[in-house]
Amino acid sequence: MTDQRPPAELVTEPAPDPIWTRLSVIWLVPLFALAVTLGVAWKSYSDRGELIEIDFADATGLRPGETVLRFREVEVGRIETIGFTPDLASVRIGVRVNKDVAPFIDAEARFWLVRPQVSAQGISRLDTVLSGTFIEGYWDATPGASTRRFTGLDRPPVTLDPSKGTWIELRADDAGGLAEGAPVLFRGVTVGRLQNLRLNEADSGVTLDAFIEAPHDRRLTTNTRFWDTSGVSVSLDATGVSLDIRSLASLVQGGVEFATFASGGTQVENGQGFRLYPGAEAARNSIFGAGISEPARYILLFDEAVEGIERGTKVQFRGIEAGEVTDLSIRMFTDTTGTPFAKQQITIALAPERLGLAPGTEQEYVNEFLAGEVLHGMRARIAGVGLLGSTLVIELTDVPDLPEAEMNLSAVPYPTIPTAAAATNDLAATAEGVFNRISALPIEELLASAIRTLDSVSALAESEQTRALPGELTGLMAELRELADGLNEGEAAAKTITALDGLSSAATSVQTEIEGLGAALASTDAAAQAVAAMPLEQIGAQIDGLLADLRTMLGSEDAEQLPRALSDTLEQSAALLAELREGGAAEKLNGTLVAAEGAASALEGATARLPELTAKLETLVTTAERLVASYGERSAFNAEVLDTMRELRRATSAFGSLARMIERNPRAFILGR
């Protein structure tokens, strides 16, 4: 059976148009929009920088999306996230860094927070109060291995680029007024900063790193000396009052200045060590070099009282200055019966080169050398030098006729050098001369003149005279020198300097060593009483008054009158001294050295007020400085005031030397130097 049914017809329908013919051109519009939108999206995604992570101690002022990362004050990134490190010890900041700088951020890169800072150097980054804290970064121009995690610095680095300068190390006994970030000055110009103040591990000193910026680091040589300029330095000594404030910053934060006093040094390498002296004078005059090689140190033990020795007292090695006293203390010993007794322990430091050894010689070689000297009879002793032996030094010299002694090289903390009794001069030969000199002094008149002088100083200080001439001061000083020469070559010519040196010890030995002075002693008492009765307090009060006047004057515009007044005063002082010199005929005092002592102690009592006076001087100087500061720099007024100050300082120096002389050595005042 075949199926007779016809095959089915094909079902036909119109073929649909191809899809592209149905597409309208209008679809290009959304396509274009889509392309542009996707393009922008892709570009912003691909332009988005790399994420780096920086750890900081805290995130004060940082806000994601707002706080920026800057490189040379140009924004190069923005904080994205703020989180914590896994141990929660610090904050981890995620920063999206622009693509173009990302390759340069390598392991050398450093980051720190920039916030407003109020420091002694002034107020800085005040702009960040408004703009908010930002992160500053620094990296060099050589792309390095990609590093993406950093630890932020606690504070801005002293220098952005350590290759643009020299790092050196400073060692000092104590930090004094120095603080991190304090300036390093060269001739008053800031050329670097201090950083990383730390205690020495080995000894009790401190170490500071200092960065000297290029090109100023070329000023450094191995002979360069550094000193601390912290605060105000007012020094009152024989050269006068000197006042030094380098900058306000150094006043608050401390500062270090350097200078090269000696030529011949070599260029400094990074990390070179330098000694930091406490002051410019110390730096200039120190016999120890610029380097930090430790001087040899020794201990001297004295049975006797060593009044007059202080830190910085010179140590002479066979007459040559070779070191200084660095420490004074008392050391207890027990004798054979078990009774404790005290010895004075003096630590000295010696510069090897002054002993004839090579600079920087190790202590053990110095020990060896000194031990040999000691075997040959060298001892340490206290000696007076100077006109009247008023200045004490430690002498390392051969002392004959002493039992043999040895250095204790194993003593702690430093080896000891055996000592000898203080050098007493040949008193018998000189006492008479000394008495003659003393008896020749018109002490009462002198004191009367002193009072008159001070009166006139006061009067002159109040008077309105015209400007002074420093020349007068020079003349005066010349006169003073002449006087000293006169004393040396005139009446005192017969006495040797060494005889005069022994005066202080002579004062004590007079009673014990010289007989037949009983009658003299009686009159001594009378003389002492006479001296004691003198209106020394009045002098002191007048000095006070004078200083008050000086201060008032400095506050007023009459300040410039002062030098004139002072020079006049000093002229009078000169006259007084002249009188002293010619006063051989005066027979007022049948004095003895004991009387001199009495007078001296009375004077000492009066001059105990001198520190107070010095303090007042400082106040005065501070007032003056403030006055100067209240006017702009380099104004005409300022210049004038500075001139005045300079004049004043000179004048005050002369006055100061007088005062200091009284303080240090009242005897000299009475005895006419």
Added chain:
Amino acid sequence: MGRNRTELSVPTARDAGLTGCTSCGRVWPMGTEHCGRCGARLRPVDRSALQAVWAWWAAGLICYIPANLYPMLRTATLGHEQTNTILGGVIELFAHHNYLVAAIVFIASVLIPVSKFIAIAYLALAVGNEQRAGGHRHLLLYEIVEFIGRWSMIDVFVVAILSALVQLGAVAAIHPGPAAVSFALSVALTMLSAQSFDPRLIWRGPARTEGP
């Protein structure tokens, strides 16, 4: 006036006993509730719609009062904070010789809203009183009101942009004031008021306003 004559001869859907859909334009027999084509509710042309106009209008006006009394912007610059009402801002811009912006803000925030209130009130009051011949002017006015009403919103947007953009910490920061809300509400309500107004009422002569 030839056109007017033509116009008068044109029959309305209402005349033919039909209701026109305002949404799609189809006509349905009177009484039909919803448009069979677009589903919109068919609104017969009568004055009852005016109640909604007045209600929205009043609400918009009420909102417009605090919009002018309260500050629109609070500008804090360096710790010093200053508030500006709409008019205060215009006056300040004018004082700073910023005439263009002052004019834009004044037109968008003061002139347009106020004229809109007046225009809608006028149109609503005029229904039934005007001549049919006046219809063209009224329709034009209506179209202007409807078109321009939304543009008052510009001030709200400006406030939003400024507030979002000017956030520079202590230096300058702008915050919106309460007036922004009431002003936006006022604009929205007057828009609703304008939309509620049935322009077909304009074309109804005085005689026929009361309905068949």
Added chain:
Amino acid sequence: MNDTPIHELMACPKCDALHRARHLAPQERATCARCGALLIAPRVRSFLHVVALSFTAMILMVGAVFFPFLKISTQGMSHASSVFEVAMAFSEGWLAPLSFAVMALIVGLPVLRFSALIYTLWPLANGRPAWPHARRIFRLADQLEPWSMAEIFVIGTGVALVKLAGLATVSLGPAFWAFGALIIVTALKNAFLSQWTIWDAIGQS
């Protein structure tokens, strides 16, 4: 007049004038005989154009919302802001509803309207019957028109820029340009939209 079938009549929505509606030839437009309102303005392939432009507008809106909008910078400080942040400017306290409203006016409602248009017109453009609920959705699109205020927002940006011009440097982000393009696209799209034609098409399907 009454002879005309009811579905061929149309009433002017502005003045209620009754007309006899008919399909127009291309390049023709019909206005009301009384008030002159534009009643019918069909364009060639206008449905397709509206759909395409709506797509374009949607894409642009995505860019406008997510790209940076404006950036202000003065004296080293800067602040960038997106459209979203602009809307959120009112998010403090009781102003928050306004924040929502602004977001809706400049982003939400326009997007809704574009979607509604695409939904309605996509099948019609392809000559297929309208999808379910097309009527309601197209009416919604129609009603939303006055409330989508993207173009006003752009002009507002301009005003804000002029206001800030002296105080700070304002730089425009991609979002601003997206918004600008959006305005143009929307205007074009509205020009292609002829309500009656669409309703007629929906009604016929």
